[in-house]
Amino acid sequence: MSSTATAAPAKKRGSGLFQGLQKVGRSLQLPIAVLPAAGILLRLGQPDVFGPKGLGWDKVASVFATAGGAVFDNLPMLFCIGVAIGFAKKADGSTALAALVGFLVYSNVLKAFPVTDAVVNTTANKGVDVAATYNNPGVLGGIIMGLLAAVLWQKYHRTKLVDWLGFFNGRRLVPIIMAFVGTVMGVFFGLIWEPIGEGISNFGEWMTGLGAAGAGLFGLINRALIPVGMHQFVNTVSWFQLGDFKDATGAVVHGDLNRFFAGDPTAGQFMSGFFPIMMFGLPAAAIAIAHAARPERRKAVMGMMVSLALTSFVTGVTEPIEFSFMFIAPVLYAIHAVLTALSMAITWALGVHAGFTFSAGFIDYALNWNLATKPWLIIPIGLVFAAIYYTLFRFAITKFNLTTPGREPEEEIEDITKA
Known part of the structure; x- marks a missing residue:
């Protein structure tokens, strides 16, 4: 050597x-x-x-x-x-x-x-x-x-x-x-x-005692940890450990998710605000990304983004949309994290108590409608967030010339095509 x-x-x-x-x-x-x-x-x-x-x-x-x-x-x-x-x-x-x-x-x-x-x-x-x-x-x-x-x-x-x-x-x-x-x-x-x-x-009592602020703080931390894959830590603690409730049988259940399905009327603090984001906000962001694509790429990007938007709306699976801009346009992800926190805070402040077993998509929304409190409010809140997401994403992409899907340099597309 x-x-x-x-x-x-x-x-x-x-x-x-x-x-x-x-x-x-x-x-x-x-x-x-x-x-x-x-x-x-x-x-x-x-x-x-x-x-x-x-x-x-x-x-x-x-x-x-x-x-x-x-x-x-x-x-x-x-x-x-x-x-x-x-x-x-x-x-x-x-x-x-x-x-x-x-x-x-x-x-x-x-x-x-x-x-x-x-x-x-x-x-x-x-x-x-x-x-x-x-x-x-x-x-x-x-x-x-x-x-x-x-x-x-x-x-x-x-x-x-x-x-x-x-x-x-x-x-x-x-x-x-x-x-x-x-x-x-x-x-x-x-x-x-x-x-x-x-x-x-x-x-848990301190977090729930913060009310809307606690829900917003959880939403911000949750989205902030997704890029490093550590959001499941806060999810697990919040959904399965924080808060206590004695169900009809006298058994004590722990965690926001467990308490919601056990019939706790105060549960849902760490879940409700995800519905407007996953069903409305992120799908609108996906459409904004497609509309901001270059004309010759817009049709292809629109097809992909509509598919991702439907996935987010129906099932609540958001990673495909989030990873499309998370690393190439961090400013968009920062906007997304802040808006998620706002949704969590506003939804809780308005008295919406909703929950899910998989994610905050339409399937869980419809399935658990009768268990939720004021679930109908999620629709108008979601439509407002859809407008905010679309406007902010479209503005940021064009203003800062962010290389979101469909806006990649020509030589980059040629390299991908030849590969």
Whole structure:
């Protein structure tokens, strides 16, 4: 090797941590993808659909409600398994098994540390049994257990033991390790979760107490983190952890999304304002981008943008539109982030309470209409934001000569065509 050979560039400090956090964010998408199915089942089980206020098929409604509830009731376990599979390299069934074993042990060990003891048939409680309550780290605990399972699986799934323990080599070893890890984590959370849980609860009360400002702050942070792929962190905490509500059965549910579908009339703070943006604002931005394209490219760009606009309106999937200008025209993305914050704040200030299981598109909007408060207001609010988006995007693109789709330099288009 030549003495003049250049050394490999040193890794920037923090880049490994940043990439790891991005990977965690991406792994959260797998369990979240299950929610639309659960949301549809739960919605069909509501009284106004198949229940007594709808078709009157009570048994059918009960089947759908319990089917959807099975997913929502076990979200921590689903996040544990989903994160383990999504985070581990070349994960397989043994990764999921290790995560499940660890979670089941961890979950049961938590019950060795009751916060309040069970009370059975006493005069004080008028003969009503009261179940014991336990520390419940919820989805956060599931995510931590999933990450531990992924890391330990990657480290030990090829480990070879001594010959007489050969049966437990490799993949069979990791679930055993996770059983002990689950025990330790159960004891750990059982002892220290109460102050942490109170801290999260207090933070949730502070955020919800901010009202419209809190909703706007969440919207701004959510959009600001999308370019680096870390928005799922704030989404997971806000939708599945912040805020508490006791449902009709007496069970306590956590998080804006869970509370909305459990019937909490105060829920929806961190979801409602996305509907005007995803159904109206971003589709209008897509049309503005098409109209700002050069005449010879306008037809092709319009076809693409109309398709993306329809996707955003119907399903609430906005990434295709956002990534069309996010990096080539950051000023447009800054405008988009601020407008999202305004939509979140205004929608909440006007008393709109809406929710979704997948995203803030027309499908969720129509499906959950009867669960929402003032859902009709989303349409006029959305039309106003559509006009604002179109005007600001069209002005910024032409004023600053931004190279949005259809405005690329000629030589760039020729290179793409020849490639």
